[in-house]
Amino acid sequence: MAIAMLxxxxxxxxDYIEARLLRATTLNSMKQINDAKExxxxxxxxxxxxxxxxxxxxxxxxxxNNIEEATSILDNVLSINPFNEKAYIIKGNMLxxxxxxxxxxxxxxxxxxxxxxxxxxxxxxxxxxxxxxxKEGSIEDMKKAMEIAPENESxxxxxxxxYDSITKNVPW
Numbered sequence: 001m002a003i004a005m006l007x008x009x010x011x012x013x014x015d016y017i018e019a020r021l022l023r024a025t026t027l028n029s030m031k032q033i034n035d036a037k038e039x040x041x042x043x044x045x046x047x048x049x050x051x052x053x054x055x056x057x058x059x060x061x062x063x064x065n066n067i068e069e070a071t072s073i074l075d076n077v078l079s080i081n082p083f084n085e086k087a088y089i090i091k092g093n094m095l096x097x098x099x100x101x102x103x104x105x106x107x108x109x110x111x112x113x114x115x116x117x118x119x120x121x122x123x124x125x126x127x128x129x130x131x132x133x134x135k136e137g138s139i140e141d142m143k144k145a146m147e148i149a150p151e152n153e154s155x156x157x158x159x160x161x162x163y164d165s166i167t168k169n170v171p172w
Contacts, residue, residue: 002026017043021052033060051080055087062094070094083114089124096128104128119149 006023010016024039037060043053054077061070071094077087088111095104108125111118126141 014042015046017046017050017053021050021056024053024056028056028060033064036060049080051077051084054080055084055090058087059090062090067094067098085111085115085118085121088114089120092121092124092128096124096131101128101132105132117148119145122148 003023003026006019006026009019010023013019020039020043024036024043027033027036027039037057040053040057040060043050044057047053054073058070058073058077061073064070071091074087074091074094077084078091081087088107092104092107092111095101095107105125105128108121108128111121112125115121122141122145126138126145129135129141130138
């Protein structure tokens, strides 16, 4: 129903950026990636520096393992807004998935430098440190993440896989 209403709004005003972004986000969550990309392309043709559209496009490209293009897009997002926490997390996770653990840690370090209370960055950095065999560093990062966001402590299972569900309602 949401898609139908957004499509109707867009048909009335083709350059309705907010409706296109919402529809792209909804389509992406429904795994209709090509349709989401079409909306993002239209938004970016109207406003090439639209941070939300670039971030979603970078996220989509990262999920498709299009590392080079996703990195370029996310770098663009960070040049527009160096405080965009989600861009750091996406880029760090993408680097980690390609086994570039040192650069992933550097990305999380940069995010933490910008926001020393960024619990998710501490968590992700701790996860990568554990993968690299730095158990002590991992424990320190997890402690810091729990200090910053103690409400999440009971939801962390030690597997570093469920943290996303904890923060899904955090406005990035």
